Amino acid sequence: QVQLVESGGGLVKPGGSLRLSCEASGFTFSDYYMSWIRQAPGRGLEWLSYISNGGTTIYYADSVRGRFTISRDNARNSLYLQMDSLRAEDTALYYCGRERYGSISYWGQGTLVTVSS
Amino acid sequence: QSALTQPAAVSGSPGQSITISCTGTTSDVGGYNYVSWYQQHPGKAPKLMMYDVNNRPSGVSNRFSGSKSGNTASLTISGLQAEDEADYYCSSYTRSSTLVLFGGGTKLTVL
Numbered sequence: 001q002v003q004l005v006e007s008g009g010g011l012v013k014p015g016g017s018l019r020l021s022c023e024a025s026g027f028t029f030s031d032y033y034m035s036w037i038r039q040a041p042g043r044g045l046e047w048l049s050y051i052s053n054g055g056t057t058i059y060y061a062d063s064v065r066g067r068f069t070i071s072r073d074n075a076r077n078s079l080y081l082q083m084d085s086l087r088a089e090d091t092a093l094y095y096c097g098r099e100r101y102g103s104i105s106y107w108g109q110g111t112l113v114t115v116s117s
Numbered sequence: 118q119s120a121l122t123q124p125a126a127v128s129g130s131p132g133q134s135i136t137i138s139c140t141g142t143t144s145d146v147g148g149y150n151y152v153s154w155y156q157q158h159p160g161k162a163p164k165l166m167m168y169d170v171n172n173r174p175s176g177v178s179n180r181f182s183g184s185k186s187g188n189t190a191s192l193t194i195s196g197l198q199a200e201d202e203a204d205y206y207c208s209s210y211t212r213s214s215t216l217v218l219f220g221g222g223t224k225l226t227v228l
Binding site: 035045059061062065101103104105106107108109110 | 120149153155162164165168169174206208209210214215216217218219220221222
């Protein structure tokens, strides 16, 4: 069955960096587009970034463009999100998802990122 | 870019039907048939309930249906059950550089 497992979250100071990972299994990872989505505590969902199956097409939300970088390693069945210049408002549960025309058909359980001094 | 507009809360009694709306613009909901709906129970990851406006993923009850008219998409749940109580989010492809927008979410209460 399809499984997505995020890792790499934690507590970081404002201005710091973190790299999130998402390990995929149960499907041919290299066939699918992937996305990152986050949810601040008690808030709604926010789409962050998308990467095509080959990694050649990438989109970002305005809120993270220039600070976050999405990438993937198809040989390792893994998706990544490099987060730099972190702010308090980036505190959230970060999900990876398998994407199809804007629809996230499978979600991981999320990894929590807390930005605080 | 602003999120899609959903009512903050809706409610209904068991067995009744409810509809949740999701309003956007011609650049998103009105411009694409790529509207999705998600159900999220407390402490859980979202679950895809509808994609491409009115397509149900395998395993989703046929009590859930989707539609779209102009810039507004809708999710209808018929025969409400206690387990339907959850937060519901819509999303849509958008013509902007952001690519995907979510709605603000709707809390469904089964009375």
